[in-house]
Amino acid sequence: MRELFQSDEVYIADGSQEEAERLTEIAQKSEVDGRVVLEKLNGQEYPNSYYHRSNPNDAARTERLTFVCAPTKDQAGPNNNWLDTKEAKEKMTDLFKDAMKGRTMYVIPFVMGPPKSKYAKNCV
Numbered sequence: 001m002r003e004l005f006q007s008d009e010v011y012i013a014d015g016s017q018e019e020a021e022r023l024t025e026i027a028q029k030s031e032v033d034g035r036v037v038l039e040k041l042n043g044q045e046y047p048n049s050y051y052h053r054s055n056p057n058d059a060a061r062t063e064r065l066t067f068v069c070a071p072t073k074d075q076a077g078p079n080n081n082w083l084d085t086k087e088a089k090e091k092m093t094d095l096f097k098d099a100m101k102g103r104t105m106y107v108i109p110f111v112m113g114p115p116k117s118k119y120a121k122n123c124v
Helices: 017-029 085-096
Strands: 009-012 038-040 050-052 067-069 081-083 104-107 110-112 121-123
Touching: 017 038, 067 085, 081 085
Parallel strands: 009 104, 067 081
Antiparallel strands: 038 050, 110 121
C-alpha cells in the first residue's frame, strides 16, 4: 500500500496509552480551515472528552458517493449504490496512486464486532 500511496512516512499504531496521549496532543495542535481538529471539553462536565471536527472536504458521508462493492447487484441490497468489485478496484487504485505524497500513513489494526465472536473480522 505504501508503494501505491507513496506516503513519506508510515506509522503503525500499537494501541498503547502513551500513543493515545501523543496522538491526542498532535490532533489538538492540528488545524483545518483555521480551526483546531480536536478540542478538549470541560473536564468537570465531560471528563476525558473531546470535540472532533471533520474535514469539510470529507466525502465519506455523502450517500451518493458511497458504494457497496459486490460481485452482483443483488448482493449489495435494495438501498445501496452498487459497483462491481473488479471495477471498484480499478477505480480506487487509480484514485489512490500517489494520494499520500508528503503525508504520513497511519496503519491502525482493529476488530469489527465483538473480539471473541465468530463473526468478528480483523481489519487494518
